[in-house]
Amino acid sequence: IHHVENMSLVIPIWSSDTRLDGKTAIVTGGNSGIGKETARDLAGRGARVILACRDTTKGEQVACDIMKEVKGAKVVTKQLDLADTKSICQFAENIYNTEKTLHYLINNAAVAMCPYARTVDGYEMQFGVNHLGHFFLTFLLLDLLKHSAPSRVINLASSAHVFGKIQFDDLKGEKKYHPVRAYAQSKLANILFTRELAKRTEVLGVMAYSVDPGLVNTDIFRHVWRPLVDMIKTFGFVVRTPAEGAYTTIYCTVTPENQLITGGYYSNCSRAESSRAGQDDGTALKLWAVSCHLLGIRWR
Numbered sequence: 676i677h678h679v680e681n682m683s684l685v686i687p688i689w690s691s692d693t694r695l696d697g698k699t700a701i702v703t704g705g706n707s708g709i710g711k712e713t714a715r716d717l718a719g720r721g722a723r724v725i726l727a728c729r730d731t732t733k734g735e736q737v738a739c740d741i742m743k744e745v746k747g748a749k750v751v752t753k754q755l756d757l758a759d760t761k762s763i764c765q766f767a768e769n770i771y772n773t774e775k776t777l778h779y780l781i782n783n784a785a786v787a788m789c790p791y792a793r794t795v796d797g798y799e800m801q802f803g804v805n806h807l808g809h810f811f812l813t814f815l816l817l818d819l820l821k822h823s824a825p826s827r828v829i830n831l832a833s834s835a836h837v838f839g840k841i842q843f844d845d846l847k848g849e850k851k852y853h854p855v856r857a858y859a860q861s862k863l864a865n866i867l868f869t870r871e872l873a874k875r876t877e878v879l880g881v882m883a884y885s886v887d888p889g890l891v892n893t894d895i896f897r898h899v900w901r902p903l904v905d906m907i908k909t910f911g912f913v914v915r916t917p918a919e920g921a922y923t924t925i926y927c928t929v930t931p932e933n934q935l936i937t938g939g940y941y942s943n944c945s946r947a948e949s950s951r952a953g954q955d956d957g958t959a960l961k962l963w964a965v966s967c968h969l970l971g972i973r974w975r
């Protein structure tokens with residue numbers, strides 16, 4: 676890993692020529708931003724890449740672009756709306772019908788800092804999509820990941836998790852809703868989910884990592900006050916391109932397992948420390964139980 680130092684900020688310039696021929700990866704939200712660049716990179720390494728998108732027209736356009744740019748790329752698009760458990764079930768069923776293996780599940784999609792909204796199933800949108808949707812998707816695809824072991828689940832979190840707290844008494848955000856706090860809560864949930872998942876699946880050969888991609892110039896800020904976004908972007912040197920934003924995800928995908936720590940949080944293509952709340956195993960366990968309860972599933 677080479678680092679470009681820019682004042683106090685360090686942007687890693689990382690590269691690896693590891694091939695992924697014969698491997699299959701799912702990238703949720705693969706039609707945009709970091710997910711799109713992750714998909715492009717993995718396809719270039721020879722992996723079969725499934726773009727799991729709520730808007731398949733956008734997904735198919737991206738699949739077409741990647742296949743034009745990357746010779747021999749194998750990219751397909753499948754419909755997935757993480758705000759709807761029925762859609763998640765249909766997506767998983769489709770995967771079991773079409774795929775013999777799944778080596779990398781990259782839980783990348785997210786909605787950020789949106790006005791109060793609910794998923795089809797009635798959960799607060801950011802907690803529902805970013806955490807519960809991916810939790811449920813991973814639950815449904817675990818058999819295939821186990822069957823394909825060694826395999827990995829990579830959850831896109833964010834340094835914004837440091838502002839997060841899991842509001843167990845108000846997970847639907849009905850008492851008090853703040854868009855930034857709700858985003859931070861969902862990103863903290865991604866880290867806690869990764870820790871607890873890793874404990875349960877390491878023996879099965881399924882490793883789990885959470886990733887902070889850094890501050891990246893994507894559509895994620897679509898709900899944020901425009902002048903603030905423009906102000907952040909004028910400090911261009913601190914904002915990464917989507918391709919740079921994908922580095923740590925790709926790092927966690929291709930780095931040999933013995934050089935990574937399952938359950939760990941990664942940033943700038945290396946191991947990082949999450950907040951204390953992100954290391955709280957009691958909260959992680961409680962979140963696991965509550966998530967199972969909300970989704971009506973048994974996942975021991």
Ligand SMILES: NC(=O)c1ccc[n+]([C@@H]2O[C@H](COP(=O)([O-])OP(=O)(O)OC[C@H]3O[C@@H](n4cnc5c(N)ncnc54)[C@H](OP(=O)(O)O)[C@@H]3O)[C@@H](O)[C@H]2O)c1
Binds near residue numbers: 729787888
């Ligand atoms: N950009 C940053 O600075 C930054 C910083 C820290 C962490 N992250 C994390 O990085 C990840 C990727 O974000 P990004 O920056 O690449 O943002 P992005 O370009 O806005 O991509 C988000 C993706 O999530 C998809 N999505 C949203 N709701 C969905 C749903 N209900 N079902 C399925 N897909 C859904 C979007 O689909 P549509 O195109 O249809 O909306 C889009 O493809 C996120 O987990 C984000 O939290 C980003």
